[in-house]
Amino acid sequence: QSALTQPASVSGSPGQSITISCTGTGSDIGIYNVVSWYQQHPGKAPKLLIYEGIRRPSGVSNRFSGSKSGNTASLTIFGLQTEDEADYYCCTHAGGSTWVFGGGTHLTVL
Amino acid sequence: EVQLVESGGGLVQPGGSLRLSCAASGFTVSNYWMHWVRQAPGKGLVWVSRINVDGSSATYADSVKGRFIISRDNAKNTLYLQMNTLRAEDTALYYCARAYAQCSGGSCLDKWGQGTLVTVSS
Numbered sequence: 047q048s049a050l051t052q053p054a055s056v057s058g059s060p061g062q063s064i065t066i067s068c069t070g071t072g073s074d075i076g077i078y079n080v081v082s083w084y085q086q087h088p089g090k091a092p093k094l095l096i097y098e099g100i101r102r103p104s105g106v107s108n109r110f111s112g113s114k115s116g117n118t119a120s121l122t123i124f125g126l127q128t129e130d131e132a133d134y135y136c137c138t139h140a141g142g143s144t145w146v147f148g149g150g151t152h153l154t155v156l
Numbered sequence: 157e158v159q160l161v162e163s164g165g166g167l168v169q170p171g172g173s174l175r176l177s178c179a180a181s182g183f184t185v186s187n188y189w190m191h192w193v194r195q196a197p198g199k200g201l202v203w204v205s206r207i208n209v210d211g212s213s214a215t216y217a218d219s220v221k222g223r224f225i226i227s228r229d230n231a232k233n234t235l236y237l238q239m240n241t242l243r244a245e246d247t248a249l250y251y252c253a254r255a256y257a258q259c260s261g262g263s264c265l266d267k268w269g270q271g272t273l274v275t276v277s278s
Contacts, residue, residue: 080264084201135201137263
């Protein structure tokens with residue numbers, strides 16, 4: 047149950063696009079198409095942004111997009127807005143009905 | 157409105173025990189897998205445990221296996237986490253979360269509580 051690998055921080059300017067990567071192994075991301083992404087603002091509970099790698103729950107902006115290639119999942123945020131500044135976490139099933147999160151990425155909107 | 161409200165956190169000495177509760181409202185908890193996730197101060201999210209709809213199956217992170225027990229009382233619409241033999245490294249904000257019904261294998265969490273803080277210290 048090793049944590050998935052995410053960059054500690056990314057940054058972008060309003061209107062730009064950024065991508066956050068989430069690297070696992072052939073035992074988690076590589077074989078399960080169930081990566082989810084969460085946004086967490088300071089002092090708040092996480093919010094589900096993406097599930098099953100690419101799907102958005104109702105009410106989540108289409109500026110958020112997920113993808114996967116091999117053992118790496120990615121979250122792309124298009125048209126950055128100041129309110130997107132937050133921490134972002136990936137998560138996936140890790141076998142044996144256990145789950146693992148990434149270490150988290152702090153997004154700064156400059 | 158769907159709500160999850162955790163309680164039961166507090167200060168406990170190393171080796172001690174606590175039982176966390178998560179009261180659900182606005183939905184029937186018996187229809188959902190439920191999870192506990194924790195977050196140490198200033199750190200990232202860590203998955204802790206999951207229980208299936210009728211409580212017959214539970215899984216745990218290696219770091220808590222053998223010390224924590226997840227359970228549920230569907231009649232009370234409540235989830236629990238019994239935490240035994242607590243260690244300093246268990247200090248964290250503990251969230252309960254609902255597995256999203258549309259997510260394959262209950263693999264994502266669409267509703268979260270606000271968390272209850274557990275501090276393990278002498």
